Amino acid sequence: METVTNKINVGEKPEGHEGHGFFATRLDKVVGLARKNSIWPLPFATSCCGIEFMATMGAHYDLARFGSERLSFSPRQADLLMVMGTIAKKMGPVLRQVYEQMAEPRWVLSVGACASSGGIFDTYSVLQGIDRIIPVDVYVPGCPPRPEQIIDGVMKIQYLVENESLRRRDSAEYKAMLNKYGIE
Amino acid sequence: MMEASADIAPKVVKEEKQYSYLNLGPTHPATHGIFQNVLKMDGEVIVDATPTIGYIHRAFEKLAEHRPYNQITPITDRMNYCSSPINNIGWHMTVEKLLGVEIPKRVQYLRVIIMELARITDHLVCNAVIGVDTGALTGFVYLFQQRELVYEIYEEICGARLTTNIGRIGGFERDFSPKAWEKINKFLKEFPVVLKEFEDLLKRNRIFMDRTIGCGGISAERALNYSFSGVNLRAAGVDYDVRAMNPYSSYEDFDFIIPVGTNGDVYDRFMVRQEEMWQSMSIIKQAMKKLPEGPFHAKVPEFYLPPKEEVYNNMEALIYHFKIVMGETDVPKGEVYHCVEGGNGELGFYLISDGGRQPFRLHLRRPCFIFYQAYPEMIKGSMLSDAILTMSSMNVIAGELDA
Amino acid sequence: MMDAAAQEKLISVINEKFEGEIIEAAMDKDFFTLIVKKERIVDIISHLYNHEDTKFQYLTTLFAVHYPDQNQIAMVYQLHNLSTNQRIRLKIFLSADNPTTPTLTTVFSAANWMEREAYDFYGVISQGHPNLIRILNVEDMLIFPMRKEYPLEDQTREDKNDLMFGR
Numbered sequence: 158m159e160t161v162t163n164k165i166n167v168g169e170k171p172e173g174h175e176g177h178g179f180f181a182t183r184l185d186k187v188v189g190l191a192r193k194n195s196i197w198p199l200p201f202a203t204s205c206c207g208i209e210f211m212a213t214m215g216a217h218y219d220l221a222r223f224g225s226e227r228l229s230f231s232p233r234q235a236d237l238l239m240v241m242g243t244i245a246k247k248m249g250p251v252l253r254q255v256y257e258q259m260a261e262p263r264w265v266l267s268v269g270a271c272a273s274s275g276g277i278f279d280t281y282s283v284l285q286g287i288d289r290i291i292p293v294d295v296y297v298p299g300c301p302p303r304p305e306q307i308i309d310g311v312m313k314i315q316y317l318v319e320n321e322s323l324r325r326r327d328s329a330e331y332k333a334m335l336n337k338y339g340i341e
Numbered sequence: 342m343m344e345a346s347a348d349i350a351p352k353v354v355k356e357e358k359q360y361s362y363l364n365l366g367p368t369h370p371a372t373h374g375i376f377q378n379v380l381k382m383d384g385e386v387i388v389d390a391t392p393t394i395g396y397i398h399r400a401f402e403k404l405a406e407h408r409p410y411n412q413i414t415p416i417t418d419r420m421n422y423c424s425s426p427i428n429n430i431g432w433h434m435t436v437e438k439l440l441g442v443e444i445p446k447r448v449q450y451l452r453v454i455i456m457e458l459a460r461i462t463d464h465l466v467c468n469a470v471i472g473v474d475t476g477a478l479t480g481f482v483y484l485f486q487q488r489e490l491v492y493e494i495y496e497e498i499c500g501a502r503l504t505t506n507i508g509r510i511g512g513f514e515r516d517f518s519p520k521a522w523e524k525i526n527k528f529l530k531e532f533p534v535v536l537k538e539f540e541d542l543l544k545r546n547r548i549f550m551d552r553t554i555g556c557g558g559i560s561a562e563r564a565l566n567y568s569f570s571g572v573n574l575r576a577a578g579v580d581y582d583v584r585a586m587n588p589y590s591s592y593e594d595f596d597f598i599i600p601v602g603t604n605g606d607v608y609d610r611f612m613v614r615q616e617e618m619w620q621s622m623s624i625i626k627q628a629m630k631k632l633p634e635g636p637f638h639a640k641v642p643e644f645y646l647p648p649k650e651e652v653y654n655n656m657e658a659l660i661y662h663f664k665i666v667m668g669e670t671d672v673p674k675g676e677v678y679h680c681v682e683g684g685n686g687e688l689g690f691y692l693i694s695d696g697g698r699q700p701f702r703l704h705l706r707r708p709c710f711i712f713y714q715a716y717p718e719m720i721k722g723s724m725l726s727d728a729i730l731t732m733s734s735m736n737v738i739a740g741e742l743d744a
Numbered sequence: 745m746m747d748a749a750a751q752e753k754l755i756s757v758i759n760e761k762f763e764g765e766i767i768e769a770a771m772d773k774d775f776f777t778l779i780v781k782k783e784r785i786v787d788i789i790s791h792l793y794n795h796e797d798t799k800f801q802y803l804t805t806l807f808a809v810h811y812p813d814q815n816q817i818a819m820v821y822q823l824h825n826l827s828t829n830q831r832i833r834l835k836i837f838l839s840a841d842n843p844t845t846p847t848l849t850t851v852f853s854a855a856n857w858m859e860r861e862a863y864d865f866y867g868v869i870s871q872g873h874p875n876l877i878r879i880l881n882v883e884d885m886l887i888f889p890m891r892k893e894y895p896l897e898d899q900t901r902e903d904k905n906d907l908m909f910g911r
Contacts, residue, residue, distance in 0.1 A: 201368060203375050203396075203397050203739065204375075204397055204419065204422065204739060204740050205419055205422040205503055205504055205740065208422060208423060208466070208503055209502070209503055211485065212485060212488070212489065212492075215481075215482060215485035215486060215489070216482050216485070216486050217485075217486060217489045228370075230368075230369075230370040242397070243397055243399055245395070245396055245397050245398050245399065245743075246882060247395050247396050247398065247881075247882050248367065248375065248396045248397065251366075251367050251368060251396070255368060277415065277416070278399045278400070278404065279896070279897050279898075280399060280400040280403060280404055280896055280897065280898070281400060281403075281889055281894075281895075281896065281897065281898045281899075282398045282399065282400045282880075282881060282882075282889075283399050283400070283898075285898065285901065300504065301502075301503050301504060303502065394879065394880065395878075395879060395880035395881060395882075398880040398881060400889070400896070402865075402890065403889060403890055403896055404896060406896075407896045438773070563853075565801060565802060565826075566852060566853045566854065567852075567853050567854045568802060568803050568804070568852065568854035579826070581826055586826075586829055587829070675773065676772055676773070677773055678775060678822065678833075680804075687804070689804065689805060691805065691807070691820070691822075693809060701809075702809045702810075704805070704807045704809075704820075706804065706805040710857065710861075711805075711854055711857070711858070713857075714853070714854065714856055714857045715853070743880055744880075
């Protein structure tokens with residue numbers, strides 16, 4: 158009977174010491190591995206990129222494979238804030254409030270040209286990039302980006318999540334960056 | 342005796358009714374789009390609603406005054422982004438009306454095919470979302486899979502999935518490739534099966550009918566006074582369809598039924614959209630059968646990019662190419678209004694040109710903006726969950742609402 | 745859209761009660777356009793709504809246009825008769841310094857947000873409007889941005905090099 162194991166891709170395990178019934182490795186590696194495969198995103202979908210996100214969550218390009226099966230619409234329970242679509246100046250305070258309600262550790266993914274830099278809407282009413290009000294981790298360009306690109310952005314976020322030091326959120330550098338945005 | 346009883350008579354204190362205010366905020370999983378409603382509620386029943394819009398105002402009309410005519414097409418894409426080819430073709434037809442250009446028959450039939458495909462995708466989103474809001478999440482996944490097939494067709498024709506920038510002023514940039522026809526035929530073969538399955542899940546479903554019949558209705562008189570158009574007006578009983586009343590792009594050559602509802606409630610809108618999707622497929626089949634041969638663009642050298650071989654060999658073509666790309670073509674003076682049947686209703690473009698390279702004024706008659714005004718009236722006296730269902734059945738697209 | 749007989753009928757219907765209000769009436773491409781005096785525009789539209797020969801009971805759209813050279817703001821109303829499929833366009837011209845016009849919400853409920861949009865973009869005050877506040881822009885904006893004297897871009901940006909953008 159043919160074994161099935163050769164058809165399954167087993168992921169890379171972190172470096173550590175292995176023995177009979179145990180596996181010893183660094184704490185932050187384990188925490189990173191667990192966190193990266195269970196990110197709960199908050200889809201902050203405003204316009205056209207939101208429809209491409211709906212296609213990404215659909216059956217064809219399944220984002221749930223990456224651990225994001227449960228979308229959280231409450232910022233208190235979310236890890237990743239995905240800003241998809243144009244943010245107008247009227248919407249800026251709302252976005253800021255949603256970001257401030259998220260608990261650490263939190264990541265921000267800016268999807269689309271409008272969220273990254275204002276896009277084609279160089280007008281008086283559009284915020285020229287959300288990094289004017291909140292810190293952003295990964296930018297996904299495109300207008301709208303293909304679902305493959307959005308998944309690529311999520312995979313880059315997974316890379317950041319996996320390799321983040323456990324002390325990062327308490328470090329002086331991080332606090333200085335938040336102070337630059339005026340966030341406590 | 343009377344005075345004594347007056348002393349001991351209980352004092353009746355008139356208590357003012359206390360209402361609570363619920364903010365159905367701009368970011369909400371159930372409002373499909375960015376608009377806010379402050380609901381004044383008496384328990385679970387809604388007494389009044391105050392909508393606030395403008396959270397995605399991108400100043401399209403002002404932007405259009407500072408862009409050349411062919412660069413406005415990507416801007417119109419982003420109005421009703423679920424059916425962007427209809428916006429693009431509507432804009433192109435407005436400019437062609439101003440220039441007085443005669444469009445070949447083949448282009449008109451191809452435009453009809455694209456617009457009907459876009460109408461199908463728009464109605465798919467809305468019906469899937471009505472299903473989701475009543476709890477039927479399966480239909481959403483089925484129908485979005487079918488939208489992927491339409492996206493592949495768009496990719497064959499213009500290269501983009503969602504915001505298509507399809508066509509040019511004067512026609513199409515290239516004729517439909519054989520691969521595109523293959524994909525359209527595949528869609529026409531596979532889609533009816535899925536649509537029938539989805540329809541059978543919900544059409545006579547007891548729970549769905551109980552939820553949606555009688556919910557969020559509006560009478561035909563009020564709908565006309567609020568200038569409703571499109572599916573919302575047809576569900577209320579008025580058979581106004583721009584394709585039938587003011588036919589454009591050879592719609593008069595096709596045979597189709599305009600479905601009409603009776604109460605204007607959520608169930609009627611759902612059923613009208615379903616039937617319109619069947620009619621759209623029939624129109625596409627008729628167009629494919631009667632498709633005439635001919636050029637795929639009109640002769641508008643000032644707006645239509647010349648073929649690359651001529652640009653490298655012919656001085657005149659080089660100058661036209663330069664002027665078109667840099668946006669330096671002057672347009673004759675005039676005022677024109679053209680409307681098409683968008684996914685939500687009568688989508689109108691009012692263009693005023695003062696003879697320059699950019700429009701003097703472009704006013705977009707956006708159906709979502711106009712019929713969303715009636716929302717507080719439609720939900721008065723209903724429960725919160727019915728209000729959510731009414732909003733999603735009206736197919737309010739935030740991009741078109743705010744522009 | 746409207747043949748000569750229908751145009752004559754329309755003008756005579758208006759002249760029944762509003763003699764001398766029409767400044768100009770002509771066929772503009774395929775739309776019959778009437779320029780009327782601004783004071784009694786709502787009465788004229790209400791008359792056309794109710795009169796059984798015209799019955800224009802559908803408001804297609806309502807918007808404003810700024811003409812800086814003449815320092816005027818025009819308001820354009822497009823009406824549609826769904827039974828006979830006739831469309832007309834009515835225009836009034838207001839002075840740009842103080843554009844006021846009576847509100848159309850008494851005739852068409854659809855004019856509510858359309859007039860708010862005209863106020864938000866151009867500053868046109870519709871007298872008698874139930875709720876004339878800004879609708880699309882932020883509430884505390886001080887200017888009327890669609891007027892021609894205001895620029896498109898946000899002027900507080902310091903990271904754009906105008907030389908590179910061809911301005």
